[in-house]
Amino acid sequence: MPELPEVETIRRDLLAKVVNKQVVSVEILSNKSAHNPVAFFRRNLIGYSFFDIKRRGKLLIFNISSDKHLLIHLKMTGQLIYVDKKTRLAGGHKLNEGDFVQAVGGELPNRFTRVVIEFKDKSKLFFNDMRKFGYLKIVDETELSRLLNNNYGIEPLTDDYTWNNFKDIFKNRRTSVKALLLNQKVIAGLGNIYVDEALFLSGVRPNRKTNSLKEVEKKILFRMIRQVIKRAIDYRGTTFKDYTDSEGKKGNFSKLLKVYGREGEECCKCKRGIKKIRLAGRGTHYCSYCQK
DNA sequence: GTGTTTGTTATCAA
DNA sequence: CTTGATAACAAACA
Numbered sequence A: 001m002p003e004l005p006e007v008e009t010i011r012r013d014l015l016a017k018v019v020n021k022q023v024v025s026v027e028i029l030s031n032k033s034a035h036n037p038v039a040f041f042r043r044n045l046i047g048y049s050f051f052d053i054k055r056r057g058k059l060l061i062f063n064i065s066s067d068k069h070l071l072i073h074l075k076m077t078g079q080l081i082y083v084d085k086k087t088r089l090a091g092g093h094k095l096n097e098g099d100f101v102q103a104v105g106g107e108l109p110n111r112f113t114r115v116v117i118e119f120k121d122k123s124k125l126f127f128n129d130m131r132k133f134g135y136l137k138i139v140d141e142t143e144l145s146r147l148l149n150n151n152y153g154i155e156p157l158t159d160d161y162t163w164n165n166f167k168d169i170f171k172n173r174r175t176s177v178k179a180l181l182l183n184q185k186v187i188a189g190l191g192n193i194y195v196d197e198a199l200f201l202s203g204v205r206p207n208r209k210t211n212s213l214k215e216v217e218k219k220i221l222f223r224m225i226r227q228v229i230k231r232a233i234d235y236r237g238t239t240f241k242d243y244t245d246s247e248g249k250k251g252n253f254s255k256l257l258k259v260y261g262r263e264g265e266e267c268c269k270c271k272r273g274i275k276k277i278r279l280a281g282r283g284t285h286y287c288s289y290c291q292k
Numbered sequence B: 001g002t003g004t005t006t007g008t009t010a011t012c013a014a
Numbered sequence C: 001c002t003t004g005a006t007a008a009c010a011a012a013c014a
Helices: A004-018 A038-043 A085-089 A141-151 A163-168 A177-182 A192-202 A215-234
Strands: A023-028 A050-056 A059-064 A068-073 A078-083 A113-119 A124-129 A135-140 A275-279 A282-286
Touching: A004 A050, A004 A059, A004 A078, A004 A215, A023 A038, A038 A135, A068 A078, A068 A141, A135 A141, A163 A215, A177 A192, A177 A282, A192 A215, A192 A282
Parallel strands: none
Antiparallel strands: A023 A113, A050 A059, A059 A068, A068 A135, A078 A124, A113 A124, A275 A282
């Protein structure tokens, strides 16, 4: 379940690993995963390289050394794992730490590998995706700006993330604060895990209507969202099930989660039980004492 | 066989 | 027109 911190971790890692390396081959093992005709997809990658990697919300944007861009969305179970020549020639992709999660299994490609991009230095980038929700798509400048302009709200780690912009997202809305924060067109990058965490850190119940939040609650939420996102990036993301970084390693933020996945456990503040309900169609975790 | 997991979109309703 | 609520998608696991 890669959200902003996980996608950002992958972006930073891959910047150092694949930028300015020429693509020499592209294997598409599942047509569903590449959202272009196969011939178009291969023709627009082979022979080119990526000169930069950007991110908007949970979407990765690889700038191709042409006028095009490779979009990669991991959705729920997507992974991008990079293996260099040395590791490949060593006869396997197992890490000493034994850190590969189950879905990777230590072997690449594996049965969930959908796309493989090989670079001139014999390194390879594997796109694994158990559930085939994720995708790779090559778009031109026009389509890219259309997508970015229409689908993404304020971005927590940029200069756009100001108190003025944040408080505006509550205007003229009356849904639950959980649904609001999950809406990528309102605020980009949060998913189920970090919404629950940010609301706990702010002492706000997920089912509160957006127009019921007091100014001070919104202010705390504004700060806590940025804080939890930053901390999670510092810890290289959260692995709850399938997420791994570009080396197949798990994220370290999992043990710092206060409510997500902790149904029935003691609240770290008040020692009462963490509750789990269904809200906005999602499993929702909170403390009914600490969150008002 | 059933329920559960979630990012995003489609669809329908208000 | 806008906004919201919900189903659907897909695959695996308990």
